[in-house]
Amino acid sequence: MPPKVKICGISTLESTKTALNDSADFLGFVHFAKSPRHLPLEAMSGLMQVIRRVNVSTPLVSVVVNPDDDLLAALKNDVRPDLIQLHGKESPERVAEIQRLTGIPLIKAISVSEKADLAGAHAYEPHVDYMMFDAKAPKDAALPGGLGLSFDWSLMRHHVAAKPWFLAGGLSSANLSAAVQESGASMLDVSSGVESAPGIKDAGLISDFLKAAKSL
């Protein structure tokens, strides 16, 4: 079974169309002011509404970082994504609270640089539908994700998980096969690897990535 793919950091209808034409399994939209992929909530909501007119089956994911209750209320009441991806330092208790507050299925991202980072993941599992394992950002980085950095994929080999998980960080059409082999991942997430410049998605790179993933 080929890995499922989430194309993250989509901000235009054009890249949405490419991703859907080549059978992306999830589409991610980032709301984080410092990100070159940042979408204000109104724009995210508008784009999602347009997508839903032509495609109701592909889950649309709002990616946020340490969201406060006001942001969660806006996501729940106005944007209404299929999933919320939590990509900050949310504690397991806060994730449980976010689940209660929104009722929207969650993806919790964990930053990984060494094996010890995986141990903390289990505490989130009761509260989420999916986990994501992404490369840990450098201390001085402006963003917690979308940096095109990888971690040692073999760390995931013996990870026993109660929830399905995405592998993220520095993936591209050139390395995804090795990444799947080394990590055992059945779900992949990519952003920079399908861009021609930060925040600029490239139709050819999106197609290449999805075709390479679907051919595994």
Ligand SMILES: O=C(O)c1ccccc1NCC(=O)[C@H](O)[C@H](O)COP(=O)(O)O
């Ligand atoms: O992509 C961003 O700009 C971003 C900003 C703030 C929080 C999360 C962000 N991205 C989350 C993702 O799911 C990325 O796809 C993931 O980190 C992998 O990125 P990349 O290494 O560029 O493929």
